[in-house]
Amino acid sequence: MKFKITEQTDSRLDHFLVASTELNRSQITTLIKDGLVMVNGLTTKAGYKLKNSDEITLNLEAKEETNPLKPKNIDLNIVYEDDDIMVINKPKGLVVHPSETFSETTLVSGLLHHTDTLSTHNDDPLRPGILHRIDKDTSGLILVAKTNEAHKILAQDLKSHDIKREYIALVEGVLDHNKGVIDAPIARHPKIRTKMAVVATGKPAITHFEVMRTFRDHTLLHCKLETGRTHQIRVHLAYIKHPVTGDPLYGTKAKILKDGQLLHAFRLEFVHPITKKVMMLEAPLPPEFESYLVTLG
Structure with a gap:
């Protein structure tokens, strides 16, 4: 796929391609990062400002060859x-x-x-x-x-909702109560497409939580999903002003952790689909989560 700029413009490369193709911004960004977009025969960055006479080539065939x-x-x-x-x-x-x-x-x-x-x-x-x-x-x-x-x-x-999924989350701040239920509908964020949000017209979403341990500025929570919306626990805890510690999307920007949010799906309980045996499986907290708790005392 090729394009030639025939007039003066100050459009960014990625913006131009989103407007000129059927690909979305994430797909265009990935193509550029993978070196499959060239301007005048050279790879460049997504923010490159296009100029008159620039020639753009998208190598979509190479992308399709990757399995x-x-x-x-x-x-x-x-x-x-x-x-x-x-x-x-x-x-x-x-x-x-x-x-x-x-x-x-x-x-x-x-x-x-x-x-x-x-x-x-x-x-x-x-x-x-x-x-x-x-x-x-x-x-x-x-x-x-x-x-x-x-x-x-x-x-x-x-x-x-017959499969029980339980999480352990470390959140910012100290909660006023030891247990609770967050019942707030979730949908795509109206302005930021990479995020979800509590929206009145969203799908029903229910999260149960209980305090496991309180630190000076943090709380360790046991969370149970009643529904399974995208980013549900992260959105709900941010909604009650106690975002998951280290969460890059919904947390406090100054407290983003190198390895992302401290959220762990520690327990699954379900009925085996064939044997009908009740299954309950657990996974311990990963080392980086344990280490962070140690730093909190």
Whole structure:
């Protein structure tokens, strides 16, 4: 795909391409970072100011050649596995599944290397086996379906809130009460597309919380999801003015941590889709979370 600037302009390269193609800003940014956008035969930055006579080339064919579902040998922390399901303790920093704009190493890459059996019940072909996800910089337990039968049953259990997902979160400030329920609808942020927000017209979202420990300027919380909206715990805790410590999107900017937010999915409780056995699995806090608690005394 090629473009030639035929008049004087002060438009940025990324803005021009978003307006001139069917690709969104995230996709354009990724193409530029990957060196698949050239101006006058040279790679450049997204903020490059275009000039009259500049020639722009997008190498979309090269992007399409990369296989986002390529298996990769990564060190999976498998908490449980049988012929039907797996439970993985995902480390902080690992994306769960690839997307149109992210095709680097993901949890799915590791799953494909580990097993030839993953469900294809998902409508999204980039998410084999994935029933639910947690954010890149959130650690903890993820339930994976290996067969379509298991996936179908577990997806229904998720929809009916029969799968219990519990988190430990360290938040800013000290709460006034020991337990509570946050019932506030969530939708895409009206102005910042990378964020979610409490919006009156959003989807119902309910988070239960209970204080585990109080520090001088922080509180350790046990949170239970009743619903599973994107960024739910992070949005809800920020909404009550106690954002997750280190959260780069919803937290205090001066307190952003190098490794992201201190939020860990520590417990999963569900009925096995095939054996009907009640399963309760836990994962301990990761070392960096424990270390931070030690610094708080």
